[in-house]
Amino acid sequence: MALLSSLHGSQVTLLSVLLLCWAGVCGGIPDPRQRELLIQQEASRQTGGTVVLTEAERRLSAQLHKLKQREMEEPQFPPAIHFFKALPLIQRSPVFRLLQKMPKGAALHIHDFAVVGVEWLVKNVTYRPHCYICFTASQSVRFRFSAKQPHPLPQCSAWVLLETLRGKVDNTTDLDNSLMQNLTLFTDDPVNAYPSQDIVWRRFEETFMAALGLVTHAPVFKDYFYEGLQQFYMDNVMYLELRALLPMTYELDESRHDRAWSLKAYQDVARQFVTEHPDFLGARVIFTAHRGLNLTEAKAIVEEAMQLQKRFPEVMAGFHLVGREDGGRPLWYFREALSLPAELGVTLPYFFHAGETALMSEGHPMVVSSDDPATFGATGLSYDFYEAFVGLGGMNAHLGTLKELAINSIRYSSLSPELKDKALALWQRKWDKFISENSQ
C-alpha cells in the first residue's frame, strides 16, 4: 500500500520539480516554502493522507507512532523477517494488539478453505466420529467421513479410522501437531523448507488437498463457515467476501450435494450469524473456478455461474479465476468464455486477480485482505494490517492510513449502495467507540 503511494509520491515530486524548473526557480537557491509544499503534497498522496483526524484520533495516532517507533528500534523488527518467524513477535506487539481491537471493516479477498485457523480443524473436526485418514506417498494425508470403510484412494495408504489410530499412538498431541502441519505451510525453517516458488506452490496445493475431505463433508462445511465468520468477527471484521470453489459436498452415506447446495449453505449460515450478531453485516460469495480449466470447461462453468447468480443474487457477488497466475493460463485465453454473459445481456460481475504478481499501478485505492490466513498459521485480518501498517507504511503511516483502509474496504466491496451506507454507519459507531476507549 504505502509502497505504491511512495512510488506515486516520487513521481509527483519529479513532476513538481520539473514545473519549478520551468517556472525559472531551478537555477537559484531552492525556495524552502516550495520544499515544504512538496513534502505536504507527497504526504497527501499517501493512503490516508487527506483524512482529517479528530482531537482524540490525533492523540491515538501519536500513541501509535510512539509504539511503532519503539518496535522499529527492537533488535528484531517483525516485518523484516519471515512471517513464520515473526508470528510470535507480532503476537506480543502492542501495535498488533491495538490493531486487533480496531474495527477493520471488511475482508474482501478470502479463500473458502483457508478461513479458519487449522487448530479448529484438527481439534474439533478430526475428533468427530467416522473420520478416516490415509497417508500419501508425498508425506501428506487425506481425510474422509464415512459410515463404512471408504473406497481406497489412488496413491494413498489404506483408510484408518482416526479414533483407532489415536488409540494406538503414544502421544496424540504429537499426532495432532503433525496433522496441523499438513494443513498449513507453517514451519520453523521456511527458508530451507521452501527454496523455490515451485516447491512452495506444490506444498500449498497439498495443504488444500489435505483439508478438502474435511471441509466438504456437508455438516462440517456449514460449521466451518460459521467458525470462519466467528474468527473474523472476533478480529473486529464486519463483512466478508469469500472466494469459493463451491465443490460438491458429501454425506456419511456417500451421497453428494451440488454447487447450489453449497451456495445456499453459505447464505443460510451467513443469515443465521447475522441474526445472532446484529453488528455483523454478513458475507457474499465470489464463485471461483481454477485457471487449469480448458476453454470448453470454462464456458460450462461460466454458464453455471450465470445460473447461480440468477438464483442467489443476495449471496453471490460474481465470478473469479484462481490458481497460480504466472504459471497458469492468462485471462486472454478465457476471453470467449468470459464474454458469454455480456453476449447474453446477463450481468456477472468479475473479480479477477489481474497482474497481482506484478502490481505496478498507481493511485489505485488500497484495501488490506488476508487471502489464506489459515495456510500461514494466522487468523482473521489483524496480521495483514500489522504488516501493512508497520512494514509497508513505515513511520509515515498513521491512524488516518488505517481509517482510510477500513473505509475503503466497505467502499470497494460488492455491497449495494444502500448496504454500503448502512455498513459505513455501523463501522463509524464501532470506530468512535474504539477511539474513545483507546485514546488517552
Ligand SMILES: *[C@@H]1O[C@H](CO)[C@@H](O)[C@H](O)[C@H]1NC(C)=O
Ligand atoms: C506429548 O508430546 C508433547 C510434545 O510433543 C509433550 O509436551 C507432551 O508432554 C507429551 N504427552 C505425553 C502424554 O507424553
Ligand SMILES: *[C@@H]1O[C@H](CO)[C@@H](O)[C@H](O)[C@H]1NC(C)=O
Ligand atoms: C502429515 O502427517 C503425517 C502423519 O502424522 C506425517 O507423517 C507427515 O510428516 C505430515 N506431513 C507434513 C508435511 O507435515
Ligand SMILES: *[C@@H]1O[C@H](CO)[C@@H](O)[C@H](O)[C@H]1NC(C)=O
Ligand atoms: C466443535 O464445533 C462445534 C460447532 O462447529 C461445536 O458445537 C462443538 O462444541 C465443538 N466441539 C468441540 C469438542 O470443541
Ligand SMILES: *[C@@H]1O[C@H](CO)[C@@H](O)[C@H](O)[C@H]1NC(C)=O
Ligand atoms: C477439455 O477437458 C475435457 C475434460 O476435462 C476434455 O474432455 C475435452 O476434450 C477438453 N477440451 C479441449 C478443447 O481440450
